[in-house]
Amino acid sequence: MWTLSRIAVYPIKSLDPVYLEQTEILPGGALSGDRQFALFDQADNVINAKKYPAIHRIRSQFDIANQTVTLSSTETSPEPLRFHLIEERTELENWLSVYFHQQVTLKENSESGFPDDLEAPGPTIISTQTYEELARWFPEITVDELRLRFRGNLEIAGDSPFCEDRLYSATDSQVLFQIGPITLAGSNPCKRCVVPSRHPITGAKDSDFMKTFIRKRKETFPAWAPIELFQNMYRLAVNTRLTRLPDKPSNIIRAGDLIQILP
Structure with missing residues (x-):
């Protein structure tokens, strides 16, 4: 069973995060206060x-x-x-x-924020196990620094590296899952740009970061993951969209909430 272990919002887009114990989901699918x-x-x-x-x-x-x-x-x-x-x-x-x-x-924009993916404006999801695997690829980069580089919203305590890739499908059928009272649909693996290759504090760029990431992603790509959605391997975390919003106050997610993939 997976659990929600960390919640991060970025009140001003591209600036530093705030870590929360709980937050609400807005009607548009974004976390309250994220990229507001x-x-x-x-x-x-x-x-x-x-x-x-x-x-x-x-x-x-x-x-x-x-x-x-x-x-x-x-x-x-x-x-x-x-x-x-x-x-x-x-x-x-x-x-x-x-x-x-x-x-x-x-x-x-207090209603939907300023998301990068307008088709899937929900929170991005990544597992702690994935960050730990990346730290093995890049021994000089800590897990905390990787969090700042990849800027995910919801971190889950899963069961294996890249387990979050189970939250989307290459078919027309959506993968629906619940976090606490909220039902989300996984959309696609998140495309990455130059930002993760830079030091999150100094901005200094590592010219080998992207090449190393792509090589290691190919080497460790799970057999069960939908490779059709990886036009290239420079993708990490899951973009989501909201499918159902319960009545307040049930639109709140909390650290420790269980994550359940729905049939």
């Missing part, structure tokens, strides 16, 4: 780590209850500064504009 805010450049394009490596060097601490964020970076002022995400948005945007050397706008 995103940064946009002067051309109104999203500022993310894929396009802006400098974002790795911003440290952020969130107080979700009080809607504040504390930012620091040695490239601007080493002294941390706290901003209210609503009441001090102009001051926050000014700090970010100085950092990125252009006008930055902070936008909010």
Whole structure:
């Protein structure tokens, strides 16, 4: 039996995570508070780590209850500064504009957030066993650092590396599963970009990371996994979508909830 062991949300897209003991699922399928805010450049394009490596060097601490964020970076002022995400948005945007050397706008979507996969905007899922296997591939990278590189939402205590790949199918039939009271459908293995190859604090890129990952993924690919969905092997974790939302307060998931694949 699998259990939910860790919940991570990223209140501002591409910045640091907040780890929670419980959270609610929004009607659109996202976790409450996850990617609720995103940064946009002067051309109104999203500022993310894929396009802006400098974002790795911003440290952020969130107080979700009080809607504040504390930012620091040695490239601007080493002294941390706290901003209210609503009441001090102009001051926050000014700090970010100085950092990125252009006008930055902070936008909010409290209903669905700003997911990467619009077809599967639910939480991404990965197992602790998978992170531990990756740490064997990359002995110089700890499991905690891998969490920051791959930025999954829900971490499960499973039974083997890549066991989360059982949560989707190459056929038209969806794989449905429950986490606590919530029913989700697995969509596809998550496509990866350049971000996991960078150090999550400094932004320094490891040019061999992707090649090593693809080689080891091929070598260890489970016989039962749907290889048809792997156009290349640079994929990790599971994208999901919500299929059924129970009435409040039953739309809350908690660390320790059981995960059950439905028939």
